[in-house]
Amino acid sequence: MTGVRLPFWSTLIVLLAVATMIALGFWQLGRAEEKNALIAKYGASAQDDAVVRFPTSSHAAEDVLYRRSQVTCTQLLATRAVAGTSATGAKGWAQQATCRIAEGGEAVVALGFSRDPASPAWGGGEVTGIVAPGPRLVADPPAAGLEPLAKPDPNDLPNNHLAYAVQWFLFAATAIVIYALALRRRGSTTRA
Known part of the structure; x- marks a missing residue:
């Protein structure tokens, strides 16, 4: 790739896409922490035997689940x-x-x-x-x-956020590898 001039627009688009994927990966890591905290909160609620008023909406249920x-x-x-x-x-x-x-x-x-x-x-x-x-x-x-x-059981709540984070990071790495291969191929065809 020595001497290959990087195409401005394609490089910018790839870098923006990679940055977005990395940001989404970190966002999913944050969501995983939030979900773990929520599951722990519900687990503590499940230990409380006091009877509460039955919630008539999903929003009201948040505080009394389990x-x-x-x-x-x-x-x-x-x-x-x-x-x-x-x-x-x-x-x-x-x-x-x-x-x-x-x-x-x-x-x-x-x-x-x-x-x-x-x-x-x-x-x-x-x-x-x-x-x-x-x-x-x-x-x-x-x-x-x-x-x-x-x-x-609050532990039955899905918490796939770590897997989603890994997927976003892998997508970002894959995009970089594919772009690097495309640039390499472009460099070899321009020299031929």
């Missing part, structure tokens, strides 16, 4: 079965109900686990459990004669 709560289902609006895991690790169905609650608003309640996707006979009532993302209340103890679901 805490104990209870609702009174005054009107059953819908039921459905979604893929779920029992407290013993078996795979099957999490039976969920959407209710109008006495506390105001609506709530999704994961009633319990079953191997049968058919909804159990359940007409509503008081349910105690753990606030999970959604927000939804995972019944503990289970309702409607169902088996216990696996308890919500």
